[in-house]
Amino acid sequence: MSADVKADNQPYDDINVTPMLDLAYVLLVVFIILTTASVQGVKVRSPETTAAENLAKPQTRAITITADGQMFLDAYPVSLEQLQSRLADYKAANPALPVVLKGDAAAQYEKVMQVLEVTKKLDITEIGLVTRRAAP
Template sequence: MAFGRLERTQGPRPMSDINVTPLVDVMLVLVVIFIITAPLLASTIRLELPKTDAAKPVDARQFVTLVVDQTGQAFLNDKPVQSEELALSLSETARQNPDTEVQLRADAAVPYGRVVEVMGAAQKAGLNRIGFVAEAKPMTGP
């Protein structure tokens, strides 16, 4: 230190590093939101499926989903279809692969006659493998 002379210290320097902590926080929140919403996108048609003890998921090689909601509206692969469109689409599917399975999901409130109409359309198109989708009954304690 010299006489009469003050030393100067460096002032605060600008920060040139990127702070990635907020970016990581936002990305983790987005991942959690995606994990929660992904199962909800599997089927958008609300149904009250009948419950049975024998309900087991079966892996089919090739299948189409046929849904009848509580109002009786038919959906083929989650797209609403009228009776004529349903017959044409099922006929085209049967022409491409006659071993295609029809996985029929019908709301418990749907009249049996409507379910039989939809089944008849599938069989008339040439699709004879029809699987009925139901939910397993909840296990009750002893």
């Protein structure tokens, strides 16, 4: 009986790191999702919505329209012609090219429609609109 008690009081020779690795993998996945979901670049004040949030897919291209009507493709300023040319190149490389349209709430509606017409001409069907979640 005393031998059993002594065996229970022995210090561990190794540490089980499996739970720590599980946590590290979860944190890594969360970090990857958050960094790919947030499109860095030009800051705009997005309109609010109560719709569910959509995560951006890898290789997603971001088109940003500022309040003063400037257009950016992945944080680089472009004209409408440059936008169409670059999107056509991306579409040729990836036929299922996903695009995210991030427009300021005060952006000119005509600019948004011009961008949507370009995506339609190029047969880009995966288009997401970036919004902010409305306060409850």
